[in-house]
Amino acid sequence: MGDALFEIDPDIRHARTLPARVYSDPDIFRLQRDRLFARTWHYAGHDDLVKVAGQVHPFTLLPGALDEPLLLTRDQKDELHCVSNVCTHRGTLVVEGPGHEQQLRCRYHGRRFTLDGRFHSMPEFEETASFPSPADDLTQVSLGLWTRFLMVSLAPAMAFDELISPMRGRLDGLPFRELVFDAAGARDYLVNANWALYLDNYLEGFHIPYVHSSLATTLDYGEYAVELDRFSVLQVGVAKPGEPAFALPPTHRDHGRRVAAYYFWLFPTTMFNVYPWGVSVNAVTPLAVDRTRVAFLPFVWDASKRDAGAGAGLDRVEREDEAIVESVQRGVRSRLYDRGRYSPAREGGVHHFHRLLAEFMRA
Ligand code: FES
Ligand SMILES: [Fe+2]
Known part of the structure; x- marks a missing residue:
């Protein structure tokens, strides 16, 4: 993708606006997924969605752009987490709907995770070598809380505090x-x-x-x-x-x-x-x-x-x-x-x- 498309003069008096293609070209939209949306923070909900310990709330981050299945939880220590909602065994969605759980259990083959996303147990895996490893935990996702509002990012290019400090x-x-x-x-x-x-x-x-x-x-x-x-x-x-x-x-x-x-x-x-x-x-x-x-x-x-x-x-x-x-x-x-x-x-x-x-x- 030609970088000239994405040159905007820093001096507004001399600058020209974004080329029209940026708003209409499906290839540019596809590029934005990885270069932009995956690297920035997006609204994920408010704290009442996971109000009490054990509450879980699955959601899809930016359907149509990122389509990333994520899970908000509040663990027994009252800490909030956002983790991948994709089972580390063969990729089933772990939690299908909001509710209250002691643990997360994948309904496909029974793998269990704690509410902070760590691998807990799995039947029939006694002979699997070097198992479990950290790769068997649900992937942690960056989560930010500003007042009552939750935001998440897959691979943030900026710190959450820097993003929200002007509102503070x-x-x-x-x-x-x-x-x-x-x-x-x-x-x-x-x-x-x-x-x-x-x-x-x-x-x-x-x-x-x-x-x-x-x-x-x-x-x-x-x-x-x-x-x-x-x-x-x-x-x-x-x-x-x-x-x-x-x-x-x-x-x-x-x-x-x-x-x-x-x-x-x-x-x-x-x-x-x-x-x-x-x-x-x-x-x-x-x-x-x-x-x-x-x-x-x-x-x-x-x-x-x-x-x-x-x-x-x-x-x-x-x-x-x-x-x-x-x-x-x-x-x-x-x-x-x-x-x-x-x-x-x-x-x-x-x-x-x-x-x-x-x-x-x-x-
Ligand atoms: S896909 Fe989750 S236990 Fe098999
Ligand atoms: Fe307006």
Whole structure:
């Protein structure tokens, strides 16, 4: 794959956007699996999924992109683990559904593992030489916990702490312990577009006045701010006068600013949108080169604030975003379009994302 495809000028004033092929070529999508998705952190769920000792929760990491069967467990010592859910004998899935277990037992030939993934026992293997060895344990997978949220990575190119440190500084002090998952309010959106187009759109507030008439009435466009970090982008939505905002203590760096929303994006697929009512997690699953699933997962700490301001009407805003992103997907297939330019004033987040994507895609 030609590396010229993945050159983005570090100076946004001179840079051109990603070539259109990056959003439509199935070969590039295939390359992204190993070069990008396997080496980065992805949202895996919240701590209530494995709340008590002995609880197990199998899931597939990024179906369509990685398709990796994984297992979250909480062991008897109350420690959380993420391990491969593939039996080290002949490769059956070990745990088929969520539940409570003393041990993990493969239903094919009865191999047993402890809840931290270590090999425990296996019938009919007395004569097998050099057995068991560490290769017979379930493979450990990197697991990170930020407040109540779990993220995993198969072969992380960056430390979890580095990824999430910008959120720590900004959001410490908010009542994450009180968050309750609103399962009835959770939604999956299927978008007929490349996953990176969805994020290009997420990473700029430039389109708000054009695409989101309702959101534009609550946010102050002039005050909208973008902050870049090594592996993340923060967008700060500032409320118009009279619109709901956080009550931040005098010690907080944003005290005096009427913050309506913190939009944190963690490279490449996870967003934590933090509002006065709680957190809306957006987890992006790239299903195919031109198909993406986006989960909207609401976690609430103050239900009374849910219906006003930038954090209200998220379904409508999402549908507006979907429609525009699907339009871009049709455009990037054109023979008559290749690359665009950036607005230094408004598209710093998109440029930063493209630089990261290019960095990971270069051979
Ligand atoms: S595949 Fe698991 S015990 Fe044989
Ligand atoms: Fe939008």
